[in-house]
Amino acid sequence: NAGVMQNPRHLVRRRGQEARLRCSPMKGHSHVYWYRQLPEEGLKFMVYLQKENIIDESGMPKERFSAEFPKEGPSILRIQQVVRGDSAAYFCASSPPTGVGGYGYTFGSGTRLTVV
Amino acid sequence: GQQLNQSPQSMFIQEGEDVSMNCTSSSIFNTWLWYKQEPGEGPVLLIALYKAGELTSNGRLTAQFGITRKDSFLNISASIPSDVGIYFCAASGTYKYIFGTGTRLKVLA
Numbered sequence: 001n002a003g004v005m006q007n008p009r010h011l012v013r014r015r016g017q018e019a020r021l022r023c024s025p026m027k028g029h030s031h032v033y034w035y036r037q038l039p040e041e042g043l044k045f046m047v048y049l050q051k052e053n054i055i056d057e058s059g060m061p062k063e064r065f066s067a068e069f070p071k072e073g074p075s076i077l078r079i080q081q082v083v084r085g086d087s088a089a090y091f092c093a094s095s096p097p098t099g100v101g102g103y104g105y106t107f108g109s110g111t112r113l114t115v116v
Numbered sequence: 117g118q119q120l121n122q123s124p125q126s127m128f129i130q131e132g133e134d135v136s137m138n139c140t141s142s143s144i145f146n147t148w149l150w151y152k153q154e155p156g157e158g159p160v161l162l163i164a165l166y167k168a169g170e171l172t173s174n175g176r177l178t179a180q181f182g183i184t185r186k187d188s189f190l191n192i193s194a195s196i197p198s199d200v201g202i203y204f205c206a207a208s209g210t211y212k213y214i215f216g217t218g219t220r221l222k223v224l225a
Contacts, residue, residue, distance in 0.1 A: 004158075033211070042120075042204055042215035043159070056212065091158050095211075104149045104206075105213070107158035 004029075004094050004108035005074075012114045013082045021077040021111045025094030032075040033105060034067060037089040046090075049075060082115045089113075118143045122205050122216030129195055130224050137219040138189040139205030147208040148181050148188040153218075154201045162203075163190070195223050 005024040013019050025032050030051050035043040036059075045059040049069035060067065064082075069075040079086055089112045093105030122139045129135055139148070147166045151159035163174050165181035165188060172179055178191045188207070192199055200223050205216040 006158075031211075035215075040217075042122075042217045043206075043213075044215070045212050048211055059212075104147075104151075104161040104164045106161070107151075109156075109158045112156075 004092055004106055006090075006092050006108035006111050008111060009109065010112050010114070012116060014116055015083055016081050019079040019082050019086070019113055019115075021079075021090050021092075021113070022074045023077070023092030023094075023108060024074040025092075026106055028096055029094035029106075030097050031095045032069050033093045033095070034075075034077050035091045035093065035107075037091060037110075039088075043091060046077075079113075082113070084115050087113055087115045118214050120205055120207055120214055120216040122219055124219055125217070126220040126222070128222045128224060131195060131197060133195055135192040135195055135199070135221060136189060137203060137205075138187060139207070139216050140187040141207060141214075142186065143207075144185040145207035145209055146185070148179075149206045149208075149213070150177075150179050150188070150190045151204045151206060151215075152201045153204060159204055192221075195221075197223050197225050199223050 032049045034046040037043045047060045047067045048056040064080045066078045089110045091110045093107045120141050149164045150162045153159040163179040168185045169183045170181045176193045202218040204218050206213040
């Protein structure tokens, strides 16, 4: 009965490298949401995915960031050519096929990305 | 864009005291939620509200969905040291949640 699983918990990358963040939703959940949290700030929506579909990526920077949720396997948030400003905590949440409704998300523990 | 104004930003209180925090917006929302985040962890849902005027309790926590659908408050009664953390309000029209900037609560034993 595992919750939303994110890995790695901590990731250090040098400027210019690629960062790959993984999210496995709760069992039975087919909707995934990615949020970013900068230090001392609230969470900001990035992207909403269903299996093999990007539903809403309005919060995602247009360049260097991409997300996918394949038919098999975890959802991946990919950041290419990372810069110091990408340092943040990235949280994934999931909801069942009926959508989030009024019940709120279940968040994972996050991946803390540090760009050096 | 839409944003939530959460206050206070931080509070230091004595154990046993009651705590009140609120969240306001210029936009109308269908759902209000309150989350708690502890260091190094993801936010954990405390209370969800989806009807204007609704008052909901969860143990020592009580939250209300404002009648105008533009605000919500959270009360914690008889605080204890483990209440320490950051409390976030969040609001939604559909699937996308907007989060407040958080209220940092510290409880002095």
